[in-house]
Amino acid sequence: MISLQGVTKRFAAITAIRDLSFTVQAGQVFGLIGPDGAGKTTTLRVTSTAMNPTAGRVTVGDIDTVRAPEAVKQLIGYMPQRFALYPDLTVVENLNFFADIFGSPRAQRAELIARLLGFARLTEFQTRLARNLSGGMQKKLALAATLMHRPRVLLLDEPTTGVDPVSRREFWDLLTEIHLQGVTIIITTPYLDEAERCTRVGLMYRGELVACDEPRTLRDGLGATVLEAQSAQALQARHAVEKSEGVLTVSTHGDVLRLLVDRAERAAALQAVWQANGITVGNVRVVRARLEDAFVLMLTRHDKT
Ligand SMILES: Nc1ncnc2c1ncn2[C@@H]1O[C@H](COP(=O)(O)OP(=O)(O)OP(=O)(O)O)[C@@H](O)[C@H]1O
Ligand SMILES: [Mg+2]
The missing domain is CATH 3.40.50.300 (P-loop containing nucleotide triphosphate hydrolases)
Known part of the structure; x- marks a missing residue:
């Protein structure tokens, strides 16, 4: 049409x-x-x-x-x-x-x-x-x-x-x-x-x-995993892992951290980084991707090319 x-x-x-x-x-x-x-x-x-x-x-x-x-x-x-x-x-x-x-x-x-x-x-x-x-x-x-x-x-x-x-x-x-x-x-x-x-x-x-x-x-074609985690020090937790390997984007929503990572197995390494920095982060879990995640990722990738 x-x-x-x-x-x-x-x-x-x-x-x-x-x-x-x-x-x-x-x-x-x-x-x-x-x-x-x-x-x-x-x-x-x-x-x-x-x-x-x-x-x-x-x-x-x-x-x-x-x-x-x-x-x-x-x-x-x-x-x-x-x-x-x-x-x-x-x-x-x-x-x-x-x-x-x-x-x-x-x-x-x-x-x-x-x-x-x-x-x-x-x-x-x-x-x-x-x-x-x-x-x-x-x-x-x-x-x-x-x-x-x-x-x-x-x-x-x-x-x-x-x-x-x-x-x-x-x-x-x-x-x-x-x-x-x-x-x-x-x-x-x-x-x-x-x-x-x-x-x-x-x-x-x-x-x-x-x-x-x-x-x-x-x-569904995101090509990444979405992790969520909880922390009273969400901002510090975000800064600590922003540049970590496999981390594509991190955002904070109150005390909830939302991380786009290349694969779910990154969670263990992230926990180690937080621990080494004395930041308490709990309840790390894989959650369903939203359209917003897909778009943030596409724009980030597009900026890099
Ligand atoms: N009549 C115009 N003269 C000069 N530049 C224009 C004109 N109309 C749009 N632009 C420019 O073209 C680009 C695209 O504008 P457009 O209004 O299509 O964007 P948009 O996606 O609708 O943005 P928004 O979400 O803010 O409405 C912008 O850089 C804008 O400044
Ligand atoms: Mg417009």
């Missing part, structure tokens, strides 16, 4: 995305993740026809975004990172406004707006000014506005950033409903629990796609 082939986008001296290639099959939810400035927004912009790539080709539903942008726009709903709702219009006025912009037919408009309000659980807030909505409600209203012309493809740029966990879950319930209707979705997110819910995930770093696969495959 969506295909990028060798796409590069340059802004003067900055190459925002470099030789990017991936495809999203119809009905998939594709998650794009990566640190600040990795090129996620630029990727969505060139896909949405908001800007043309410097090189390469983007197609949506087999239509070329540069040759036939208007046809592509019909297929696409794009929710930018900073979606501009009109703060001084009410919820329902905002939807009417976007219906005008997207040229949605007048005859079915009232019905469509009522349905979208219900879908976004905003019916009882329809006369509230957009600026008085909570952050989560604003995101849902933006999503409703994006759905006004019944797009077959949704491009969502960090739709849940800064939203509380409960609202995030509600937002994903809505996305699941849209997904089940067969809409193809690309979503960017800083939250890896959300990435786990995608059909496929692409990890971007410095304008390149570093990895792209099903979340489970990325997690």
Whole structure:
């Protein structure tokens, strides 16, 4: 449904995305993740026809975004990172406004707006000014506005950033409903629990796609073991083994140490180091890898090459 082939986008001296290639099959939810400035927004912009790539080709539903942008726009709903709702219009006025912009037919408009309000659980807030909505409600209203012309493809740029966990879950319930209707979705997110819910995930770093696969495959193909341990001196424990052989990364979470090591047998040598330094560390055990571990490792490896 969506295909990028060798796409590069340059802004003067900055190459925002470099030789990017991936495809999203119809009905998939594709998650794009990566640190600040990795090129996620630029990727969505060139896909949405908001800007043309410097090189390469983007197609949506087999239509070329540069040759036939208007046809592509019909297929696409794009929710930018900073979606501009009109703060001084009410919820329902905002939807009417976007219906005008997207040229949605007048005859079915009232019905469509009522349905979208219900879908976004905003019916009882329809006369509230957009600026008085909570952050989560604003995101849902933006999503409703994006759905006004019944797009077959949704491009969502960090739709849940800064939203509380409960609202995030509600937002994903809505996305699941849209997904089940067969809409193809690309979503960017800083939250890896959300990435786990995608059909496929692409990890971007410095304008390149570093990895792209099903979340489970990325997690299980880690090629490392995750150890956890407990220590009241977690920071000292971390510094003591950071440079030890076989240790890939160490992080602390309160009194819990999380270590990525090349193999589980390293645990004994680590214990010896802690003991020699007079640091008490207990309960060393192998735990299940998370997507986050896989990404930290991929970025570390990528930095070294
Ligand atoms: N219009 C522009 N002009 C110049 N540079 C730009 C422009 N848009 C993006 N860039 C640069 O391109 C790079 C990629 O930016 P982009 O916004 O795509 O990253 P991102 O992954 O969406 O980051 P974030 O997570 O912070 O939203 C950055 O270095 C950014 O400064
Ligand atoms: Mg962005």
